[in-house]
Amino acid sequence: MVSLTSLMASCAIVCFLTSGSAGGPQNVVAAPKYGKVGPKWRVDLRPAIGSLPLGRVVGHGHETQGRPVSSLWFLDDNRIVATFVIREGKPSLSSREALDASSALRLRAIFLDAASGQITGTLSWPTSSRFARIIATHEGRFVTQTGSGLTLYSADLTEVRKLALPATEASWTSHSSPTGKNILFLSGGLGTISPVPWVWVDADKLQVVLSWEDARTGWIGISDDKIAMTTCTWFHECEPGLRVRGLATPWKTIVPTLPTYEPRTTPRPQFVNDDRLLLLGPHAELVRTDGTVVFVEKQFSGGCWSDGVLPSAVGSRFVVPACKLKGKVSALDVGGSQLLQRIFLYDVPFDRTSFVLDVEGPAVKGLTQFAVSPDGTRLAILNDEALEVLQLPPLK
Numbered sequence: 318m319v320s321l322t323s324l325m326a327s328c329a330i331v332c333f334l335t336s337g338s339a340g341g342p343q344n345v346v347a348a349p350k351y352g353k354v355g356p357k358w359r360v361d362l363r364p365a366i367g368s369l370p371l372g373r374v375v376g377h378g379h380e381t382q383g384r385p386v387s388s389l390w391f392l393d394d395n396r397i398v399a400t401f402v403i404r405e406g407k408p409s410l411s412s413r414e415a416l417d418a419s420s421a422l423r424l425r426a427i428f429l430d431a432a433s434g435q436i437t438g439t440l441s442w443p444t445s446s447r448f449a450r451i452i453a454t455h456e457g458r459f460v461t462q463t464g465s466g467l468t469l470y471s472a473d474l475t476e477v478r479k480l481a482l483p484a485t486e487a488s489w490t491s492h493s494s495p496t497g498k499n500i501l502f503l504s505g506g507l508g509t510i511s512p513v514p515w516v517w518v519d520a521d522k523l524q525v526v527l528s529w530e531d532a533r534t535g536w537i538g539i540s541d542d543k544i545a546m547t548t549c550t551w552f553h554e555c556e557p558g559l560r561v562r563g564l565a566t567p568w569k570t571i572v573p574t575l576p577t578y579e580p581r582t583t584p585r586p587q588f589v590n591d592d593r594l595l596l597l598g599p600h601a602e603l604v605r606t607d608g609t610v611v612f613v614e615k616q617f618s619g620g621c622w623s624d625g626v627l628p629s630a631v632g633s634r635f636v637v638p639a640c641k642l643k644g645k646v647s648a649l650d651v652g653g654s655q656l657l658q659r660i661f662l663y664d665v666p667f668d669r670t671s672f673v674l675d676v677e678g679p680a681v682k683g684l685t686q687f688a689v690s691p692d693g694t695r696l697a698i699l700n701d702e703a704l705e706v707l708q709l710p711p712l713k
Contacts, residue, residue, distance in 0.1 A: 349670040354660065355677035356698075356705035358434035363702045365427045365436055368403035370702065373447050388450035389686040389699040391630075392472070393457050396437070397429045397688070397697050399704055400461075402449050405441070424449040424463060431695055431706060440474065448488060453520045455497035455630070460520050465489055469523040478523045485514060493520070494541045495588055495628035501539045507550060509533045517564060527564055540588040543606060547574060547584055559586055559596055561606050571608035574598065587626035589635040593667060597625045601637065603667060612669050614661070621657060627689040627696070633712055634671075634693030637661040657681035660696065664713045671713045678705070 370385035388400045405421040423441040430437055446464030453460045457472025465482040482489050485504040492501040500520050505513030512530035519526050534555075535547030544562050548570065549555035557574040574584045574596065584598030593611065596602045601614040621640035628635040639659040657680075662672040686699040696707045 349673050350710070351673050352675070352710070353677050354674040354707050354709070356679075357708045359679070359703060359705035360429070360434045360436070361702065362399060362401075362427055362704055365439055366401050366403060366425055366702060368405065368425075370401040370403060371422070371447055372402075384684060386448055386450055387686065387699065388452070389688045389697055389704075390451050390454045390459065391431065391688050391690045391695070391697065392428075392454055392459060394690045394692050394695070395431050396457075397431050397704070397706070398426055398451060398454075398459070399429070399699055400424055400426045400450050401702075402444065402447050403441075422447065422449075424461060426451070429704070431690065431697070434704075434706065438474075442468075452491040453493040453497045453500050455520060458521065460500065460523065462489070462491060467518070467523060469520070480518070480523045480525070482516060483514065483528075487513070489516075492537055492539050494539050495590065495632065496541055496630050499526075499539065499541050501537070501544065503533055503537070505533055507533065507535070536583065536585040538586040538588050538594055540591045540594075542591065543588070545586040545588065545594050545606075547586065550583055557584070559584070559604070571606065572596070572602075572604055572610065585625050587628065587635075589626065589628040589663070589667065590632045595626045595635065595637070597637065601661075603663075611667065614670060616661070616670075616673070621655065621685065621687070624685075624687040627687055629689050629693035630691035631693070632665070634662060634664050634689070635667070636687070636689050636693070636696060636709075637663070638687055654682050655684065657685065657698070660707070660709075662693075662709065664693075672710050674709075676707075679703075 370387060372383035372385045386402045390398050392398055403423050403425050405423050422444045424444045426440045427436060428438045429435065444463040449463040451459050452462045459470050461468045465484060467480040469477040471477050482502060487504045489502045489504050498520055500518045502516040502518065503513060510532050513533050515529050515531055516525055517527040535550050538545045542563060546560050548558045548560060558570045559572050559574055560568045560570045562568045584596045586594050586596050588594045592606050593603060596604060603611040605611065621638040626635055626637055638657055639661060640655045641658050643654045643656050657676050660674045660676060661670055664671040681698060681700045688697045693712060694709050696709055698705050
């Protein structure tokens with residue numbers, strides 16, 4: 318006979334989740350493994366960037382330059398690319414209207430070996446906009462966005478095709494599917510009740526599949542054939558919830574969400590495969606597109622603001638970086654600093670946490686960008702102009 322003490326001890330290692338009626342079959346789910354992880358390598362990209370990274374200019378009359386516009390992606394399991402917007406040469410005119418057109422703006426791309434951190438090459442493409450970056454990758458191919466202009470490049474860095482988005486008064490924001498095969502573009506600000514333009518693009522062909530107008534009520538995530546959107550933001554009064562639609566089907570509210578009153582904890586949806594998405598807010602909730610709740614994780618709140626959920630392109634793992642806001646914060650990152658503390662890993666079948674890793678090494682503070690390799694075994698972190706890679710545990 319097994320003693321109660323033995324059973325209690327085994328619960329620290331294995332959790333039993335009962336499904337069906339009493340006496341029915343049980344699913345045995347291993348408890349998460351805990352550990353520590355530090356950078357396998359770290360490199361200063363400033364010499365390769367060659368100039369001061371530029372941000373978007375905002376405001377009228379008293380213009381302010383925002384944070385540098387950058388992007389970070391795995392092209393495949395072995396190659397990483399980071400981009401920055403820079404200016405080459407000196408502007409010949411002093412008027413603000415002609416500044417960017419005359420100052421040789423470039424989208425600077427730095428390619429690195431994922432295993433060693435060695436820089437394998439650099440490229441610079443002309444851009445007429447300070448809002449320029451890579452917005453999607455798939456099997457080595459990638460798409461760049463410079464304002465309303467898109468360019469598709471092959472795995473050998475050859476230009477394949479260009480596409481111009483319709484001209485609008487507002488800038489286009491993009492959302493890539495976990496596989497990188499599809500991109501959704503929206504024109505208009507977050508929480509827009511009036512209809513705004515939406516454009517769905519096939520990233521592999523760089524062709525418009527569908528365009529329409531709709532309200533943009535909240536945060537958005539996409540898969541290769543579905544869109545998820547929260548019903549409201551922290552500055553709107555409404556019935557908070559999560560809606561899902563297909564490209565040819567209407568919106569359907571699948572789950573309610575908790576009301577929040579600040580940007581960092583407002584729930585944000587991210588598909589981790591075609592039929593499951595993680596809703597990251599005051600806690601993490603994995604739901605199916607039919608509204609079934611798979612699990613709720615309360616060990617962390619809000620994740621990291623810049624990148625909440627990172628699904629691997631092959632769909633075998635997703636990663637959630639967990640940050641803590643240090644200092645008094647009255648609004649996002651005001652009077653405080655975001656500090657990366659832990660990394661949560663979820664492996665198929667995505668029924669609960671697989672690994673919890675405490676992050677060691679140099680402090681990663683502020684708005685930071687993350688990227689996960691297609692196979693889910695490497696995590697790249699871009700912190701200002703420093704890039705590092707963490708080697709993650711093998712998939713469970």
